[in-house]
Amino acid sequence: MQSAFTRKTIDAILSIPWGKVSTYGDVAAMAGNRRGARQVARVLHSCSRTEGLPWHRVVNREGRISLDPMQGGDLQKRLLIDEGVEFNRSGRIDLALYGWFRAPAIP
DNA sequence: GCCATGGCTAGTA
DNA sequence: GCCATGGCTAGTA
Numbered sequence: 513m514q515s516a517f518t519r520k521t522i523d524a525i526l527s528i529p530w531g532k533v534s535t536y537g538d539v540a541a542m543a544g545n546r547r548g549a550r551q552v553a554r555v556l557h558s559c560s561r562t563e564g565l566p567w568h569r570v571v572n573r574e575g576r577i578s579l580d581p582m583q584g585g586d587l588q589k590r591l592l593i594d595e596g597v598e599f600n601r602s603g604r605i606d607l608a609l610y611g612w613f614r615a616p617a618i619p
Numbered sequence: 620g621c622c623a624t625g626g627c628t629a630g631t632a
Numbered sequence: 633g634c635c636a637t638g639g640c641t642a643g644t645a
Contacts, residue, residue, distance in 0.1 A: 514640095515639065515640080517638095517639070518639075518640085535624090535625095536623075536624055536625085537624070537625065540624090545638080545639090547624095547625090547636090547637055547638070548624095548637085548638065548639075549624040549625065549637085549638095550621090550622055550623095550624055550625090550637065550638065550639085551622085551624095551637095551638060551639050551640080552622095552623085552624080553622050553623045553624065554621075554622050554623090554638095554639070554640070555639095556622090556623060557621095557622065557623065558622095558640090558641095567623085570623080571623090572623080572624065572625080573624075573625060573626090577623085578623045578624075579623045580623080583623080584623080585623085588623090
């Protein structure tokens with residue numbers, strides 16, 4: 513049994529379109545808790561496989577991959593590149609271009 | 620206690 | 633680079 517927040521977090525991640533990325537904080541805001549970014553990390557860690565989440569479409573606020581390269585970060589980058597998402601020289605994604613934000617302005 | 624965060628500050632250049 | 637944040641789980645007097 514999952515909490516309402518966890519369920520909403522899963523739905524929010526599932527809603528990120530192909531070729532776009534969202535951030536931990538924004539997914540948390542979509543799920544109704546602006547401070548829930550770490551819970552998003554927890555959900556990604558524990559539910560990606562079971563829920564079939566597009567886990568690779570969640571990056572940090574700076575447009576960077578947070579996951580350690582050896583722990584899946586390299587795979588994440590490859591999956592995003594396969595979807596047409598571009599990284600600049602410093603390994604950053606332009607969120608103005610590829611970011612997908614649906615969180616309400618002020619909860 | 621864990622977790623794939625985020626925001627803000629000190630301390631450089 | 634520090635630390636407040638918060639839902640969830642393991643493991644327990």
